[in-house]
Amino acid sequence: MQGTSINSQEGSRSGVDPREQFRIQQMPPNFYYVPNFITPEEEASLLQKIPAHRWVTLSHRRLQAHPSTLTKNNTLLGAPLPPYLVQPVVDRFKMLGIFDHTPHKEPNHVLINEYKRGEGIMPHEDGSAYADVVATISLGGSICLEITPKAVGSEGEPRESATISNTPAQKGPTEHLNEEHMNEALVDESKSQGPASQYRLPTRILQEPRSLLITTSSAYVDLLHGIASIEVDENLNKDTVANWDILGDSSVFEDAGGRNERATRISLTYRDVLKVSSAANKVLGGLGRR
Ligand SMILES: O=C(O)CCC(=O)C(=O)O
Numbered sequence: 001m002q003g004t005s006i007n008s009q010e011g012s013r014s015g016v017d018p019r020e021q022f023r024i025q026q027m028p029p030n031f032y033y034v035p036n037f038i039t040p041e042e043e044a045s046l047l048q049k050i051p052a053h054r055w056v057t058l059s060h061r062r063l064q065a066h067p068s069t070l071t072k073n074n075t076l077l078g079a080p081l082p083p084y085l086v087q088p089v090v091d092r093f094k095m096l097g098i099f100d101h102t103p104h105k106e107p108n109h110v111l112i113n114e115y116k117r118g119e120g121i122m123p124h125e126d127g128s129a130y131a132d133v134v135a136t137i138s139l140g141g142s143i144c145l146e147i148t149p150k151a152v153g154s155e156g157e158p159r160e161s162a163t164i165s166n167t168p169a170q171k172g173p174t175e176h177l178n179e180e181h182m183n184e185a186l187v188d189e190s191k192s193q194g195p196a197s198q199y200r201l202p203t204r205i206l207q208e209p210r211s212l213l214i215t216t217s218s219a220y221v222d223l224l225h226g227i228a229s230i231e232v233d234e235n236l237n238k239d240t241v242a243n244w245d246i247l248g249d250s251s252v253f254e255d256a257g258g259r260n261e262r263a264t265r266i267s268l269t270y271r272d273v274l275k276v277s278s279a280a281n282k283v284l285g286g287l288g289r290r
């Protein structure tokens with residue numbers, strides 16, 4: 001947002017959604033992409049402050065949860081987020097009204113993912129532990145997030161908890177988007193639900209370093225997201241990347257012949273956990289059991 005600053009007060013006075021200029025037009029609602037949301041200095045500072053000892057290694061990425069992992073019944077033990085995760089970005093979230101509709105009006109939980117070259121995350125939904133919004137800041141390398149409709153028959157199934165490993169929503173290996181998918185990507189109405197059917201799916205959102213991606217409402221609830229475990233994102237152009245027109249610098253990918261060589265990427269995913277238990281209750285409960 002350093003280069004694309006908005007005036008939220010003016011926005012709200014005039015009744016204009018401050019996120020509107022960042023909406024990804026070619027996609028089902030509601031995805032918003034903000035290039036250059038943080039500065040290179042802020043990116044470097046964040047990268048330096050992420051604690052090296054908190055990583056949990058999963059099969060295709062590393063993860064850490066702040067302030068802590070959720071309990072088995074998806075409750076957050078109330079505690080503040082570390083200051084380096086709060087400022088300056090949470091004030092910018094407020095300018096955009098990202099969490100205005102959630103119970104706590106601001107994020108109370110951050111999952112940090114690290115993907116080395118060739119790593120990814122299978123298609124999934126983030127689930128009902130959280131309010132229906134996630135705000136993702138990307139650091140390091142660029143990556144494509146693949147957006148797919150839910151599989152036939154998945155509607156109505158209970159959404160499982162969004163724990164540290166999220167909710168795998170499709171069985172089997174991640175299906176990578178390729179040129180074929182892109183070219184015949186108009187959604188088959190019978191295989192999609194709701195608003196997704198008017199748009200081209202599956203599709204990709206290219207996330208540049210220092211960008212913010214907001215996924216909310218129906219985008220959070222009705223669609224799956226994942227990252228292919230590949231070393232190069234290929235065939236990147238205006239027809240295959242939903243946010244091409246609002247990228248910070250599409251020439252980087254044009255100059256590379258439509259390729260993005262993956263490098264280590266870290267994502268900070270900000271969320272509002274619905275159920276929060278107070279630390280005081282926990283302490284008293286603990287004493288009671290003695
Ligand atoms: O790294 C990303 O951008 C996606 C991560 C993700 O889907 C998650 O943490 O639930």
Ligand SMILES: [Fe+2]
Nearest residue numbers: 125126166225
């Ligand atoms: Fe996710």
